[in-house]
Amino acid sequence: MMIIKRESLEKKIKECDLIPIEVNSVNVSNEIIINVKSIDDFLSVVKNLDSKYVYYKYIYYDKDDYIIPLDYYSEYPKDFKKVVNEHNAYIRSIDFEQSNKLTIFILLNGTFLGVDFDNDWLTEQGILDKDEQIEIIENDFQKEVKNIKEQSKKQKIDDTNILRNIILNDGDFKYKKNQDLRQSYLVDLLERDDMEKYTYLFIGYYNNLDRTLIKMFMDETWMIYQENKKTQ
Numbered sequence: 630m631m632i633i634k635r636e637s638l639e640k641k642i643k644e645c646d647l648i649p650i651e652v653n654s655v656n657v658s659n660e661i662i663i664n665v666k667s668i669d670d671f672l673s674v675v676k677n678l679d680s681k682y683v684y685y686k687y688i689y690y691d692k693d694d695y696i697i698p699l700d701y702y703s704e705y706p707k708d709f710k711k712v713v714n715e716h717n718a719y720i721r722s723i724d725f726e727q728s729n730k731l732t733i734f735i736l737l738n739g740t741f742l743g744v745d746f747d748n749d750w751l752t753e754q755g756i757l758d759k760d761e762q763i764e765i766i767e768n769d770f771q772k773e774v775k776n777i778k779e780q781s782k783k784q785k786i787d788d789t790n791i792l793r794n795i796i797l798n799d800g801d802f803k804y805k806k807n808q809d810l811r812q813s814y815l816v817d818l819l820e821r822d823d824m825e826k827y828t829y830l831f832i833g834y835y836n837n838l839d840r841t842l843i844k845m846f847m848d849e850t851w852m853i854y855q856e857n858k859k860t861q
Contacts, residue, residue, distance in 0.1 A: 632748045642683045660741035680735040688730035695720045792827045811847040
């Protein structure tokens with residue numbers, strides 16, 4: 630079901646001698662979701678209640694949830710990139726200004742009284758999010774993807790060992806005797822121009838440094854350092 634446009638919604642609310650107010654978020658502890666079929670039905674209920682304002686919030690699909698990022702497939706073969714680029718071009722052609730959910734409500738003695746209208750139009754068109762789409766494309770290029778992932782895994786192991794050896798051979802490392810000092814040491818090290826290339830080893834969600842990965846790496850490096858001292 631198509632969701633009513635903002636202008637038409639506000640017109641309907643005003644015709645009922647009510648004041649429409651758009652909100653960015655809804656955060657209430659007590660709420661009642663009423664069972665009505667349409668906005669007109671909801672407004673008919675509201676008119677009989679002691680309320681002056683009608684609040685509403687639109688929710689939209691996020692295009693970034695469907696675009697496959699360039700850094701994911703930059704090392705993949707040309708045919709793979711072609712399929713991904715075609716997918717991304719199609720996603721960019723879609724009008725994401727269509728909302729997929731409308732919440733409309735009033736506050737009655739501090740209680741949320743409202744209704745949700747959903748329109749999962751993107752899902753109904755069979756359009757998958759980027760993670761699901763990547764899985765399908767990778768399935769079509771199983772051999773190529775396997776080779777690239779194996780190469781990437783080997784490169785990651787090599788870079789991890791190189792970075793660890795750099796740290797173990799740094800005379801200042803022996804003074805980093807607690808976890809906070811060791812983690813700060815690594816973060817500072819990765820900020821150097823000649824060491825920045827190893828940053829990818831510790832990237833987590835949202836493309837940020839993952840403190841857990843840093844801690845695990847530095848804890849293991851410190852253990853190796855301690856073991857090496859015993860054999861010297």
